[in-house]
Amino acid sequence: MKLKLALFGALSLALAAPALAQKAVEVPGGKYAKEAEQMFRGSFRADNPSYWMTRLEQDETMKTCQQYRDNPPRKIGEKLEKLNAATIRYPVDGKLIGDWKEGEKLAAVGTGGHIGFIQPDPPGRVRGGNCYACHELAKKEVAYGTIGPSLHHFGKLRGNSDDIVKYAYDKIYNSNAFSACTNMPRFGLHNWLTPEQITHIVAFLIDPESPVNKD
Amino acid sequence: MVQRMLKTVVGVALAGAFGGMAIAQDSKVADELAKYREALADGNPADLLEVKGESLWSEKRGPKNASLEQCDLGLGPGKLEGAYASLPKYFKDTNKVMDVESRLVHCMVTLQGFTPAEATRQWYSKPGKESDIEALVTFIGAKSNGMKINVPATHPEEAKMAKMGEYIFYRRSGPQDFSCSICHGQEGKRIRLQELGNLTTQQGAGFAMKTWPSYRVSQGAVWTMQRRLIDCMRQARWPEPNYLADSIIALETYLQKNATGTVMETPGIKR
Structure with missing residues (x-):
């Protein structure tokens, strides 16, 4: 006792x-x-x-x-x-892998969304995912940040099972569904990226032809 | 000033040499460093502004035709040595915690007779339009060069401002879920190739704060700390706080408190 x-x-x-x-x-x-x-x-x-x-x-x-x-x-x-997992929405056609070439462009774009009187974005400024600000992706882009983990060879290492594809989509849509208070923005929740744009970034990560999975 | 410039040139050359080994194939970085060296070859452009600020300080101006020589930046009227390094601080006459810029504007209003709107109209420069405030702050800042940042925030009002600055530092909002802390709250990270300091530590905050005001090569202008922090908010995709807003002064108090003990090297030169 x-x-x-x-x-x-x-x-x-x-x-x-x-x-x-x-x-x-x-x-x-x-x-x-x-x-x-x-x-x-x-x-x-x-x-x-x-x-x-x-x-x-x-x-x-x-x-x-x-x-x-x-x-x-x-x-x-x-x-x-x-709470955050419950916010995730999918493209109407249910396809989660888009065009990696479009995804590659979005990953590099860091502009968009600036407001104010001093230096606002001009109208129509393209808004991207700015992935390279924090992540290593394709080997050829050396100017990558380190706030997030390296995603080089993302698909090569993890494959392209439905689970991995869904994880990649969900993580970009709402990062806080997996690790609350992560530094990563919730791109889908804030409508910063559309579901379709997110599928392009998923393709950039997963597609065997994507530069992320080459070199 | 010459000694300081020499030190900067040597420092950048050394940084270039060490950096070069690790990233020999990275031509983008090499280009960027070349731009730095080019800009430094003739000295920091901020040095010119410092000279301009010096003459603005003693020039009789404004409706009262007075100079700023009696301005009290916290160490007594006209005492400039070390004043920048010990701001923001609490001022009895205004019952407020003020930073160098709000105090300078206070002096332009009370001593020279400008209205607050007149004094702050050109608070930052635009191409072809210079800013007296930038020049004056560069001059005042240089008078603290080589001295230790000293903002212990021991006065209750200063301690309160530092805490309020800490609150804003961790406050997340906007379409990217940003706060100051997500990029500046950890060690050894970068955005693209830009290294980020951990502003919650003395070393990180000291490294960041000691070189302001700073000439920014990418902007072709000297930026004050107000300008720097207001632009941080723009980058976070928030609306811009007003010039001299208390929330900016609070952030400055938090950062200067963290940086206290670090030796100033100003004016600086940055990306």
């Missing part, structure tokens, strides 16, 4: 320790968080178009990620992942 109790105690301690460690991380802004939010909101011109100002809104994922400095406790992370 005593042994059982001791074991139970040791186990609960072991389980509680990580939770306690996470609790010790203070919310950014501490006791001034609320005031800081008001101050931030009050920093913008009153004549900003309202669709600009909606970009300051935070959904539950953004708010929670900020609160935990992008490192939420696993339980809360799982909740966010379920």
Whole structure:
């Protein structure tokens, strides 16, 4: 009995320790968080178009990620992942592999979506996935970033099973369905890329003919 | 200034030599470094602006026909040495935490009689349109060259501003889910080939903050810290905060607090 109790105690301690460690991380802004939010909101011109100002809104994922400095406790992370997985939509024809050549173009484009009075994008500026900002992809492009993992040989290493194709599509559509508070944007959720454009990037990752899987 | 320029040239040459070994085949990087060296060959263009700022500082201007020589940037009227390195700080006379730019504008209004709108109309330069504020801030910044950044944020109002800056640093929003932290909260990462500093550490924040204001080769202009941070928000696809907005001053306080102890090397020259 005593042994059982001791074991139970040791186990609960072991389980509680990580939770306690996470609790010790203070919310950014501490006791001034609320005031800081008001101050931030009050920093913008009153004549900003309202669709600009909606970009300051935070959904539950953004708010929670900020609160935990992008490192939420696993339980809360799982909740966010379920929430985000439920947002994923697929192309009408159900085809998840598009044209890798289109995907290659989208992966390189880092422009689009800039607003403001000083240096907004000209009308009609192409919006891309900007994958190279954070990922290594085709060997020939040496100017790649390292915030995300290398995706070189993505298809060559993982194959092109339905599961892998769906994973690639889902991850691009809503990255937070897999790892809550990841640095990666949720391209589909925000309509930054259309489902069709996402299938092109999937093809760029998966297609054996894609430069990602050559060299 | 000459000594500083020499140091910069040697530094860039060394960086070029070491970088060159690792990325010998990368012609894009080589081109970029060549552009840097070319720009440095005749000195940092910001040095010219520093000279202009010096004369603007002592020139009698504005409705009150007064110079800025009595401006109190936190260390007493007219005391410039080390002032930039210890800003933002709390000022009793305005009951506000102010950065170098908001304090400078305050002096242009109170000493020279400009309206706030007049003083800030050209807060950043455009091709063919120079900015007095950029020149003055470059001059004031250079007066802290070689000194340690010193923003411990011990005054309660400063401590509060630093915390509010931290809040904004981690705040995620917009169509790309960005925050400052996702790119500047970890070690050893890059965007494309641009290396990113971890601004939550003294080393990372120090490396970033010590060289501002900075001449930006890609922009052909000197950028102040306000300009830098307002453009970060644009890159995050958010609307632009107003010039001198408290949220920018809060971010500056957070970053300068993190950077405290780092020796200034300003004006800098960057991509």
